[in-house]
Amino acid sequence: MSFNMYVPTRILFGEGQLSHLHEQNLPGKKALLVISKGKSVRVHGYLERLENELRLAGIEHVVFDKIQSNPLKKDVMAGAAVAREAACDFVVALGGGSVIDSAKAIAIMATNDGDLWDYVGSGTGKKQPIKKQPLPVVAVSTTAGTGSEADAGCVVTNPETNEKLGIKTPQIFPVLCIEDVELMKSxxxxxxxxxxxxxxxxxxxxxxxxxxxxxxxxxxxxxxxxxxxxxxxxxxxxxxxxxxxxxxxxxxxxxxxxxxxxxxxxxxxxxxxxxxxxxxxxxxxxxxxxxxxxxxxxxxxxxxxxxxxxxxxxxxxxxxxxxxxxxxxxxxxxxxxxxxxxxxxxxxxxxxxxxxxxxxxxxxxxxxxxxxxxxxxxxxxxxxxxxxx
Incomplete structure (x- = not known):
């Protein structure tokens, strides 16, 4: 019955909590804002609300909108390249589990060299240690499914090898999770x-x-x-x-x-x-x-x-x-x-x-x-x- 518990994510839970994002101690000055390739967060105004919260907090941001319903390695690598080029110092995920998992993987590859699969610990992954601390992640969830907004893992698919594998490390616990059910109505x-x-x-x-x-x-x-x-x-x-x-x-x-x-x-x-x-x-x-x-x-x-x-x-x-x-x-x-x-x-x-x-x-x-x-x-x-x- 022994257990080892370390769950450091700060969680703001409940209706209307997104409006309190700008009041938080955010972990950087320029964010890569990761969203899906779909239209939902734009159509329903969630992206606009989040961008306004970042502006109120004095945070610059760049939007990366390529994430698919099952996160793909190529999109993670593309997002990491954008984060590096724009000199982002943290990542904000706005979406469901796929977006949040992708954001965590992007955070790893924004600071570490090589390919994501170098750091995957099973299958054809090369099992290398993550040497440099990933960028901090803030997760704003629009679904209730994976729990990724407050855990230490991410799952990504590599279509070249037909592998859907995870990376689990305390280094990718989000520093902040916003679980606002108003964003789930749609x-x-x-x-x-x-x-x-x-x-x-x-x-x-x-x-x-x-x-x-x-x-x-x-x-x-x-x-x-x-x-x-x-x-x-x-x-x-x-x-x-x-x-x-x-x-x-x-x-x-x-x-x-x-x-x-x-x-x-x-x-x-x-x-x-x-x-x-x-x-x-x-x-x-x-x-x-x-x-x-x-x-x-x-x-x-x-x-x-x-x-x-x-x-x-x-x-x-x-x-x-x-x-x-x-x-x-x-x-x-x-x-x-x-x-x-x-x-x-x-x-x-x-x-x-x-x-x-x-x-x-x-x-x-x-x-x-x-x-x-x-x-x-x-x-x-x-x-x-x-x-x-």
Whole structure:
């Protein structure tokens, strides 16, 4: 039950918190402002509001707007080049998990030589130490999903090698996180569900991981309660700020779960899906896998009481057996309108499952060590097959 806790990010949480950004002790004088290549933050006025906050704080900035829904190495390298050329001394991310992850990776490469993959510690990464301190990162989140705004990791895809891999180091904890639910009202229902299931999955996996501990359990079960009981409300009514606030709170807690505990191989299995199919949102992939993945653990009865407790946290107070968790999970999927997502709609084919299992267990195989139930390659393929539509 031992744990090592270091979560230094200052968090401003709640409705209207973006308006307090200019009052903070910001870590530089010129920011690289990282946003996605889409139009959302501009159309809804979030970029204008953030730029005004930076002006009030006396901060110059340069906008980098090339980030895609799954962060790509080439875009990270391009952003780092802009940061160097403009002599930016910190990075501000405005967006969801992809933007924040990209900003962290850009912060690394703005101060360190070579290629991002030189510093990746798995797969074809060269496992080199990050010698120079990355630029400080300020994260302004517009979604509730990855928890990246307050954790120590980032995940980037290298299409050349079909690897979707992470860098985890205390050097990239954001110095400041703004979690303002007003910025989340514009997220469409489907993506609210995808992002919410990502946040939920971090804690579901963390709670059944063999490295669960007193601290991760506290964060995880609270996150499961807040996301599990409120996500459907946020999906059905994006203007329900109370529901969005509960989901956002669970998201922040789930980010902390990854700092004091671990996730599990479900994330590796999904990363293999979206490494080959960049159009697949990470949360959608997790939704497709979750029933078969957790059903496999339940079948082995390695932590029945934990599944009962998670079912209770998600709203089934009278849960008595681990299978009740699968029932409440199915109900949440149905209530969020995502129970029938199809891999085939994203171009995924069953004949790819063999190479995807190799990918999950190879470059992304570290999380398999966190599982209470050992998965073989055949098990991984079986989970893919049961999840396929």
């Amino acid at each position: 997220v469409p229902p489907a993506f609210t569900a995808y992002q919410g299931f990502d946040a939920l999955s971090h804690s579901l996996e963390g709670y059944v991981s063999k490295f669960a501990n007193l601290m991760s359990d506290m964060y995880a079960i609270t996150a499961i309660e807040h996301v599990g009981r409120n996500l459907a409300r946020a999906v059905k009514n994006g203007n329900d700020l109370e529901a969005r606030e509960h989901v956002a709170f669970g998201n922040i807690l789930s980010g902390t779960v990854m700092c004091v505990g671990t996730t599990s191989s479900q994330h590796s299995l999904e990363h293999a899906l979206s490494a080959y199919h960049e159009n697949l949102p990470h949360g959608a992939g997790l939704i497709m896998l979750c029933r078969a993945y957790f059903g496999n653990i339940i079948k082995h009865h390695v932590c029945d009481e934990r599944f009962v407790r998670m079912a209770q946290a998600m709203g089934m107070e009278n849960a008595e057996k681990p299978e009740d968790f699968l029932n409440v999970l199915q109900k949440l999927l149905e209530d969020c309108g995502v129970a029938d997502l199809k891999m085939s709609d994203y171009g995924i084919r069953p004949e790819e499952f063999d190479k995807m299992a190799d990918n999950a267990m190879g470059p992304m195989g570290g999380l398999f060590a966190c599982d209470r139930v050992h998965l073989t390659k055949e098990d991984c393929i079986a989970i893919y097959e049961k999840s396929y539509k």
